[in-house]
Every structure is written in C-alpha cells, then in structure tokens.
Amino acid sequence: MNDGSDVVLGRLMALHPKVIDLVLDRVHHLLDALDHPERRIPPVIHIAGTNGKGSTQAMIRAGLDSGGETVHAYTSPHLARFHERIRVAGDLIAEDDLAKLLAECEALNGGAPITFFEITTCAAFLAFARAPADWTLLEVGLGGRLDATNVIDPVLTIITPVSMDHEAFLGNTLAAIAGEKAGIIKRGVPCIVGPQDEAALEVIEARAARLGAPLQVFGQHWHVTEEAGRLIFQDENGLMDLPLPRLIGAHQVQNAGMAIAALRALDRAAGAEAAMTGATWPARMQRLKSGPLVEAARSAELWLDGGHNPAAGIALAEALGRLPPRPLHLICGMLNTKDATGYMRPLADATQHLHAISIPDEVNTLSAAETCAAATRAGIAASEADSVATAITGITAQTPNARVLICGSLYLAGHILRENA
Numbered sequence: 001m002n003d004g005s006d007v008v009l010g011r012l013m014a015l016h017p018k019v020i021d022l023v024l025d026r027v028h029h030l031l032d033a034l035d036h037p038e039r040r041i042p043p044v045i046h047i048a049g050t051n052g053k054g055s056t057q058a059m060i061r062a063g064l065d066s067g068g069e070t071v072h073a074y075t076s077p078h079l080a081r082f083h084e085r086i087r088v089a090g091d092l093i094a095e096d097d098l099a100k101l102l103a104e105c106e107a108l109n110g111g112a113p114i115t116f117f118e119i120t121t122c123a124a125f126l127a128f129a130r131a132p133a134d135w136t137l138l139e140v141g142l143g144g145r146l147d148a149t150n151v152i153d154p155v156l157t158i159i160t161p162v163s164m165d166h167e168a169f170l171g172n173t174l175a176a177i178a179g180e181k182a183g184i185i186k187r188g189v190p191c192i193v194g195p196q197d198e199a200a201l202e203v204i205e206a207r208a209a210r211l212g213a214p215l216q217v218f219g220q221h222w223h224v225t226e227e228a229g230r231l232i233f234q235d236e237n238g239l240m241d242l243p244l245p246r247l248i249g250a251h252q253v254q255n256a257g258m259a260i261a262a263l264r265a266l267d268r269a270a271g272a273e274a275a276m277t278g279a280t281w282p283a284r285m286q287r288l289k290s291g292p293l294v295e296a297a298r299s300a301e302l303w304l305d306g307g308h309n310p311a312a313g314i315a316l317a318e319a320l321g322r323l324p325p326r327p328l329h330l331i332c333g334m335l336n337t338k339d340a341t342g343y344m345r346p347l348a349d350a351t352q353h354l355h356a357i358s359i360p361d362e363v364n365t366l367s368a369a370e371t372c373a374a375a376t377r378a379g380i381a382a383s384e385a386d387s388v389a390t391a392i393t394g395i396t397a398q399t400p401n402a403r404v405l406i407c408g409s410l411y412l413a414g415h416i417l418r419e420n421a
Helices: 003-013 025-033 053-066 095-109 116-129 174-184 198-211 250-265 269-278 292-297 310-321 340-347 368-377 388-398 410-417
Strands: 044-048 071-074 086-088 135-139 156-159 191-193 215-217 222-227 230-235 238-243 301-304 328-332 351-356 382-384 403-407
Touching: 003 095, 003 116, 025 095, 025 116, 044 053, 044 174, 053 071, 053 135, 053 250, 053 269, 071 116, 086 116, 095 116, 156 174, 156 250, 174 198, 191 198, 191 250, 198 215, 222 250, 230 250, 238 250, 238 269, 250 269, 250 310, 292 301, 292 388, 301 410, 310 340, 310 403, 328 340, 328 388, 340 368, 351 368, 351 388, 368 382, 388 403, 403 410
Parallel strands: 044 135, 044 156, 071 135, 156 191, 191 215, 301 403, 328 351, 328 403, 351 382
Antiparallel strands: 071 086, 222 230, 230 238
C-alpha cells in the first residue's frame, strides 16, 4: 500500500472504539452525505454465508468475465494489501485512487464515529458508482442483516453454507447465525442457497417465504456432483457436464454449483466452463511456488490455506486426502476468537505433527503455547515454533519429502503472501 493510503487507513482505524459494531445507522449517514453512491452502482449479486463466499464470488466473476462483461467486486478481508478488497471493472483499484476515495469519505464523515469496515465499504460504493461496469459482486463482511454492505437492492442473493463462527456477534446457535445471514434476502429477489444443515435451511426458507423471494436450494432445485473427474450440474433447465473447478477440494465442487446456479439465474450460463477453469482465489489450498519459504522447503511441498473454523477444517482434510501421499506437517497460527480445537480435529488423522506459532503483528493471535494446547486436545502431536521459517527448517531437516501446510488464519496467510507467492 502506498504511504497516502496507509496514512488514511491508519486514521480511519481510530474513528470507532470497536472493530465490529453491527448497526447500519452510521453507514446510512455517510452514504447520505456522499449522495448515495450505493444507488448508482451496476446490478448487485450479494453473497453471504460462513464458508465459500470468496471462492464462489471468484467463480462467478470468471464466468461473467468470459462473456466480455465487466465486473466490480468487493471482498474481505484482504490478504497482502488492502486494495485487494476492491476490483473496479475487473482490475484491482489503483492505490492512489483508493487513497483519494478514503480521504473523501473521511472528510464527509466529519469525524463522526464509524467502523473501519463501514467507511471502507462506503469508499468501495463510491468507486463502483463512478466507473461503468455490467455487474457488482458484493461479499458480506460479517453476518448479513446488519452488515455494512446490506444497504443495496440486489438482483440476486446467494447464501453459502452456514456454520458456527463469530458467535460473539451473530449468536450461539446455527439458527441464530442463519437468521443473520438470511438478512440479505430481499422481497421478491431470487436467492441461491448452498448446502445447509436443516436448522439453517429452515430459517432461510422461512424468511424467503415471508418476503416472497424465490429460492434455488441445493438438493431441491439444483444438484452438483463430481463424476469420473468431471463436474455434473443439474437443475430444471437440464444437465451441464463441465471440468472440475481449478480451485482444489470437494467443497469447491459445492461452491462451483452455487456459482453455476447464479450464472443460470443471471442468464449467463454460457460462462459456466470459464467459471470452472478461470477462477483463482489465493490462500485456498494454494501451492506456493516462489519466495524465501519455498527455497527453504527445498524438496518439500509448501501449501497455504486461510480456513479457520471447524467446517473449513473438514473441507481441508478432504482436499488433503485427494493429494498423492506425503507426510503431512501443519504450521498453524490462529486468532483467539476461533474454535481452534474444532478446526484442528478433522485434520488429526492425516497430520504427523503440528508446529504452533503466534501470528506475527496480530494483537488477537493465540500464543504458540495456546495453539499447541488446542492441537493436543484435537489429538495432534504438537510443538511450539518461533516462526514459520524456523518450523520449515525443522520439518525439512527431519522429513525432506514432507507436505507442509501453513494454515489457521487469513491473517497468517496474508503475512505469508506478502513475501511468498
């Protein structure tokens, strides 16, 4: 990030004592001062859910791009650089442009309390309103009902699988969390629903019924499976036989199904194959190919994944099980807001050893000792390491052909990607 953006972003962090404060009043106030850019952006596809939002968005974007259409996209959190959150007509926003938009929002906000995510979301709306495009892909930051993005009138909504996460803000039952996610459903607007537990689906269906929102639900209105190395999607419009997604893991087949269902709903099914073959999404079972850590790993494989909740642990274990056998070592750092043991438990059978670290420069990191203790509770042999580099050196000295997975947090993933890609 350039110095101008860094300075503005630093000031914005101080505008509210809480990082997360789920109400919409502050956003509405600033958008009013900005003359409502959210009303002037291209047609919006709004995506909520616990897991798979980013991957699903990436596949939809690849599908729309393939037809020559331009797409604005908003996602969070970023990995290496803040401007990754905002794509304007397909391209990452220029850092100078971002700095100017943030300063404009800051000035019109007039020093009033507003969270960092709220003001940066308003800056994204301003960018999207000022540049022509055919579509806007908008990913919810947290929850849905009171998320800063939930101030738009979408043409399509998507709810990816809902699971337990962010309980302190969204509720401590699956039904409560699903209710927050379902808050993006709008009256009469079609909604694509990914695979859901029954408790979550009941809540989603009830809200959709109240609002007359047509649903396209996995397992009822559309189906997706992997068969003989191909992806098979079927709905009332027929069957599609496609390549498997470029993104790795059976959970990406489900994400692909949601993306294809969305493209069908938008009458853009011609982009389905490109959605499978053209999508990229960093830190989702990403093989690292260059950088100092790769050099240190030598003949070992080095992978990176940012998943951080129990459902992500299940998906990760399945994806790892599909790779050719190698001794698996995890280098894991997690936030203290996550269910670390629940995340690690699905990985226990496949993992030879977990090397616990603290996430560098992250105030809410679990200590290496705490992560180590969580691994022990999950049934994984674990030890503490001073850093990722130290862990890799130790692993490869003992097991030169290891598969090393750096995992547990998008914040850790971002730290890695700043120097290794």
